[in-house]
Amino acid sequence: MSELDGAQLRISAGWTRPAPELVAEFARFQVANLGDAMERLGICDSGISPIWAGAKFVGTALPILTTAGDNAAIIKAQEFIQPGDVVMVNGAGDLGRALIGDNLVQRFAARGAAGAVVDGCVRDRDTIENLGFPVFARGVTPAGPFKNGPGVIGEDVAIGGVVFHPGDIVCADSDGIIVIPPARAREVLDAVLAVVAREEALDAEVAAATFS
Numbered sequence: 629m630s631e632l633d634g635a636q637l638r639i640s641a642g643w644t645r646p647a648p649e650l651v652a653e654f655a656r657f658q659v660a661n662l663g664d665a666m667e668r669l670g671i672c673d674s675g676i677s678p679i680w681a682g683a684k685f686v687g688t689a690l691p692i693l694t695t696a697g698d699n700a701a702i703i704k705a706q707e708f709i710q711p712g713d714v715v716m717v718n719g720a721g722d723l724g725r726a727l728i729g730d731n732l733v734q735r736f737a738a739r740g741a742a743g744a745v746v747d748g749c750v751r752d753r754d755t756i757e758n759l760g761f762p763v764f765a766r767g768v769t770p771a772g773p774f775k776n777g778p779g780v781i782g783e784d785v786a787i788g789g790v791v792f793h794p795g796d797i798v799c800a801d802s803d804g805i806i807v808i809p810p811a812r813a814r815e816v817l818d819a820v821l822a823v824v825a826r827e828e829a830l831d832a833e834v835a836a837a838t839f840s
């Protein structure tokens with residue numbers, strides 16, 4: 629008997645992922661600069677933050693919808709992780725129970741996941757930090773999850789007030805998380821170069837004391 633027996637889970641597997649080389653191009657940019665290159669939109673609300681200082685990733689969204697306090701869909705979703713995926717969980721923003729901890733994180737990492745984002749809580753923060761696996765969440769609590777379902781894997785979800793489609797490019801750093809539709813990837817990579825150039829010009833003004 630599996631611990632998930634009886635859990636109502638809907639699964640839509642088989643979405644298209646952008647080329648890893650394209651996703652990797654985003655790693656050298658700050659999320660704030662990417663946001664400025666994208667109308668300053670598509671950014672998760674500030675209630676979701678890294679659970680350890682310095683956590684960051686780029687990857688593609690594996691969206692999961694759970695009900696508050698229940699991680700049956702996340703446990704099942706491990707089967708669908710491909711290298712570079714980000715486990716993106718709509719946990720109903722619930723602050724009462726942790727949906728992932730070091731056990732699941734080790735399994736995500738073993739399958740090559742790039743990170744995890746939980747619109748809800750997580751636990752085992754110190755161990756996750758020692759593992760070096762980037763996790764972003766709304767909070768941390770020692771209270772463990774139930775495993776009854778229901779849940780949905782591989783369909784659009786809202787996380788931090790932003791819609792993530794399966795296979796969307798996701799970038800996260802100390803400032804927060806942004807979603808980039810793959811169809812816009814090239815355009816955003818071009819636009820962010822102009823943002824970076826402008827930031828460098830502003831820095832140069834300060835260095836030269838020519839700012840007003």
Ligand SMILES: O=C([O-])CC(=O)C(=O)O
Nearest residue numbers: 727728729730731732772
């Ligand atoms: O108990 C759970 O399912 C969550 C957890 O702590 C872990 O993944 O380590």
Ligand SMILES: [Mg+2]
Nearest residue numbers: 729730731752
């Ligand atoms: Mg645990």
